[in-house]
Amino acid sequence: MILPDKVQKIADNVPGKYYVDIRCIGCNVCAEIAPENFRSDLEEGHEYICKQPTTETEEALCLEAMEICPVNAIGNDGVLE
Numbered sequence: 001m002i003l004p005d006k007v008q009k010i011a012d013n014v015p016g017k018y019y020v021d022i023r024c025i026g027c028n029v030c031a032e033i034a035p036e037n038f039r040s041d042l043e044e045g046h047e048y049i050c051k052q053p054t055t056e057t058e059e060a061l062c063l064e065a066m067e068i069c070p071v072n073a074i075g076n077d078g079v080l081e
């Protein structure tokens with residue numbers, strides 16, 4: 001199993017626990033699940049964290065997105081700000 005690598009975070013992620021790494025293939029599933037927290041960079045063809053989750057609902061949706069990501073490109077072990 002490939003694990004997310006926080007050393008290879010996409011630069012657009014806002015600081016905090018959740019991040020998308022460079023393995024993202026831009027399938028858009030995470031943004032459909034958690035639209036408040038994931039945003040598409042259409043030019044670069046990937047998603048990034050635009051807002052860290054601040055409610056239990058957002059946290060649950062981010063976790064769901066992380067579990068369903070087909071290439072395990074979402075991590076939640078980044079530094080808490």
Ligand code: SF4
Binds near residue numbers: 024046065074
């Ligand atoms: S689900 Fe994973 S591969 Fe798909 S856009 Fe989100 S981070 Fe990228």
